[in-house]
Each structure stands twice: as C-alpha cells, then as structure tokens.
Amino acid sequence: MEHVDLIFGANMKVSAIILIITFIGIFTEELHHIHRTKIALLGSAAMVGIGQLMGFYNPDMALEAIDWNVVLLLGAMMTIVAIMIPTGGFQAMAYWIAEFSKGRLFLLLVLMGTAVTGISLLLDNVTTVIIFGPLIVLICQALRVSPIPFLLAAALLSDTGGVATLVGDPPNLMIGSAAGIDFNTFFLRMGGIVFVAWVVTLFTLKFIFRKELSVKAFVPKFAKESLIKDKKTWYSALAVLGMMVVLFIMHTALHWEAWVVAAFGLTVLLALTHKENPDSHFAEVELSLLLFFVALFVLVGGVESSEFLAYLGGFIQPFVEKDMLIACVVLMWAAAVMSAAIDNIPFTAAMIPIILGMESQGIPVTPLWWALAIGVGMGGNGSHLGSTANVFIVTLTERLAIKENDPSLRITPLMWIKKGTPVMFATLVVSTIGFVTFFEFFAEPLPGK
Numbered sequence: 001m002e003h004v005d006l007i008f009g010a011n012m013k014v015s016a017i018i019l020i021i022t023f024i025g026i027f028t029e030e031l032h033h034i035h036r037t038k039i040a041l042l043g044s045a046a047m048v049g050i051g052q053l054m055g056f057y058n059p060d061m062a063l064e065a066i067d068w069n070v071v072l073l074l075g076a077m078m079t080i081v082a083i084m085i086p087t088g089g090f091q092a093m094a095y096w097i098a099e100f101s102k103g104r105l106f107l108l109l110v111l112m113g114t115a116v117t118g119i120s121l122l123l124d125n126v127t128t129v130i131i132f133g134p135l136i137v138l139i140c141q142a143l144r145v146s147p148i149p150f151l152l153a154a155a156l157l158s159d160t161g162g163v164a165t166l167v168g169d170p171p172n173l174m175i176g177s178a179a180g181i182d183f184n185t186f187f188l189r190m191g192g193i194v195f196v197a198w199v200v201t202l203f204t205l206k207f208i209f210r211k212e213l214s215v216k217a218f219v220p221k222f223a224k225e226s227l228i229k230d231k232k233t234w235y236s237a238l239a240v241l242g243m244m245v246v247l248f249i250m251h252t253a254l255h256w257e258a259w260v261v262a263a264f265g266l267t268v269l270l271a272l273t274h275k276e277n278p279d280s281h282f283a284e285v286e287l288s289l290l291l292f293f294v295a296l297f298v299l300v301g302g303v304e305s306s307e308f309l310a311y312l313g314g315f316i317q318p319f320v321e322k323d324m325l326i327a328c329v330v331l332m333w334a335a336a337v338m339s340a341a342i343d344n345i346p347f348t349a350a351m352i353p354i355i356l357g358m359e360s361q362g363i364p365v366t367p368l369w370w371a372l373a374i375g376v377g378m379g380g381n382g383s384h385l386g387s388t389a390n391v392f393i394v395t396l397t398e399r400l401a402i403k404e405n406d407p408s409l410r411i412t413p414l415m416w417i418k419k420g421t422p423v424m425f426a427t428l429v430v431s432t433i434g435f436v437t438f439f440e441f442f443a444e445p446l447p448g449k
Helices: 002-027 036-054 059-065 068-087 089-101 105-123 125-143 148-162 170-179 183-208 231-254 258-272 279-283 287-305 308-322 324-342 344-360 366-382 388-404 413-419 421-437
Strands: none
Touching (some): 002 036, 002 287, 036 059, 059 287, 068 105, 068 125, 068 170, 068 231, 068 258, 068 279, 089 105, 089 125, 089 231, 105 125, 105 148, 105 183, 105 231, 125 148, 148 183, 148 366, 170 258, 170 366, 183 231, 183 366, 183 421, 231 258, 287 308, 287 344, 308 324, 324 344, 324 366, 344 366, 366 421
C-alpha cells in the first residue's frame, strides 16, 4: 500500500511540475518572446511522453481529454467571421456609428462598446476584437483622436459581454461542455449580472479616460466606398447568424451540441456562397489559438490522470461542504485573480476536473459553475494577459506604435494595470453583490440533473 502511495505521489509531483512550468512559460511570454501556443504544445508533449514512461498517461488518454465541442465550435465561428469580414459589413457598421456620434467621444465609446458587446454574445470575444480592433484604429485616425481608450474598451467590454452566453467566451464553452449547461440556461443565469457589470464598465471607463474623452474630435465624412461591398454575402451571413441564434436556443431539444449548430450554420453559409473559393476563408482561421486549446486540454488531462487535481479538490471540498455561498465567493475572486495572472483559459481548464470530482461525490456543485464563469470572465479584464482578446488588442497597439513611430500608442502592462484592473475590481464587486443577493437562483439545479 505504501509503495502504491509513493507511485501516486511521484506521478502527482511530476504532472504538477510540468503544469506549473508550462503556465509560467505562458505567463512570461513577454519576457522570452516564445509564443504561448509553442509553450503549451511543448508542455503537453512533455506530459504525454513522461506520463507514458511513468504509467499515468498516454496518447489515447490525451486524445480523449480534448474537448472537441470547444475546438470545433470556435473553428466554425472563426470561419463564418472570415466569410463576413471581406463584405465590408462590419466596416460599414463601425463607420455609421462614428458618424452618428458626431465627435462626442463618450457617445462613440458607448455605441462602439454596445456593438462589440452585442457581437461578442454570439461570435465570442476573441473573434469580436479581431473584427473591431483594426476598425477602431481607422476610425480614431479619421477622427484624429487617440485609439487607446476605445481599444481598451473593446477588450474590456468584449470580455464582460462574453460572460453572458455559452458561446461568448472560450471558458464558457469549456464550462458548459463539462457541466452540460445549455445555451438558454447559461444566458438566463448570467445575463442579468453581465448587464449590470457592462453598465459599470462603461462608467468606470468614462471616469478613467475622462481627459482623453473630453477632447474635441474632428468629424469627417466617410466615403461611400467604405460601405458594404458584397451585400449578398453580408445579408446571407446575417440570416444564417439569425438562424443559428434560434438553433442555439433550441439545441438541447434537438439533442445537438453547440458545435453542431455552428457547423450547420457554416455549411449553410458555404452553400449560399458556393461560387467563392473557401480556401481563403479557412486560411483565416486562427489555427494557433485552436492548437493552444488542444494543448491545454491534453496538459490538464495528464494532471487529472495523475490524480493531482483530485488531491487539490480534497482541500477545497471541506470549505464547499461547510458553507457553499462563502466557497462560491472565494472561488469567484480566486478565479478572477488567477485568470488575470495566467489567462482565464488555463485556470478554467484546471478547475473543471476539480469541480467534476466533487460532483461525482454527490456534492451539489451548480453554484460553483456560475461562480467560476463570473470569476474567470470578469477576471480576464485584470491584466493584458487575462484573456486572449486582451492579448490581441495589446499586440495590435504594439504594431501600431511601431508603424506610427509613436510609443504612446502602445498599451503597456503598466497602462493596463492603471486603466483595466480597476474595471475588473468594479465588475467583481457588483457581480459579488448580485451573486450573494440571488444565491438561491444560482443554486437551482441545472435542467435535467
């Protein structure tokens, strides 16, 4: 028996060391300049190779650990967006917003933020900032104002808005897939808290950027050629997205996973645009992000197989059994802080097996899922590495600063701490108040359980 305990102890230590080293490598990307996907792939390869040597993991188990629902859903949605971007529809939307604001910068921030939030409810926050980031730069250059407040707002509001739906934020996909939460249930539980957090985000940004937003903007007349270039494809895509919203709402009754809805929508859109070569659209899919997800699932699968996550769950479980409300609030804030530090995707991937382990022992873990979703979602705003959307926006400003030879156009880690971290704390405070006030609502069992 003692020999068995020693083996399990060695397995847990090795898997924990690989996980920690990989997460440190991901977090310190700015120092060593090795892309996070490469680090995650190296970590997952080490986990599979060493796990097989030590007998606690192997390639077949690694393949089973990958949540293909998340990977395929993201891939399908990215392809749909790749079809929509060249039509000019998103550009037209952004320019109309700019014209409507008439140089009133806070109104522009609200309108742009509303568009970003609305789109991030369905297309996920990463895809949303990929669409709007470059457009914001063009609009701000035309208005002759700094793009920094608007780019930061796009990241923060896409992170915040994405918490509301199953497909709005990558961690939500992971939580929903693991816990069996459908689209409707996710929105009904998260929608109210996210709306309040969204309003708080806007007014916090108004205070933080009060100087930048008080500048008088130049109001240009945008050229007509900036409007929709391919109306057939644009309106076809909008119709397909509308159909997908209905199918997302009905996907439980249809017994379809979320990825099936996205794949069906993509298939219909490809059929409607059959004269176009799809190769260019597939080339726009962010393969590095999808591989990052795959590597994380493989990595965490190895830690779970070594029983290290079950070991950690043993420390958390007594707090959950003693007072579920306090445990949820602690998890929410811990998830937020850790997500700000190491990105919300790895932390979510690490927490899911722990909560599932407690559920297998008969503990009603439903409120823990919502606390985790709120924590990792709002916590993603806490640093420039807190979410993939943040990383994209920061990278965009770095390129812009080099192109324009203007260092002030770069969102630095220190700037994010000054401007973005207060937003995280403000939204966490209101989310905690809402969660505690309506705890019984969040503790209701999930449909079908």
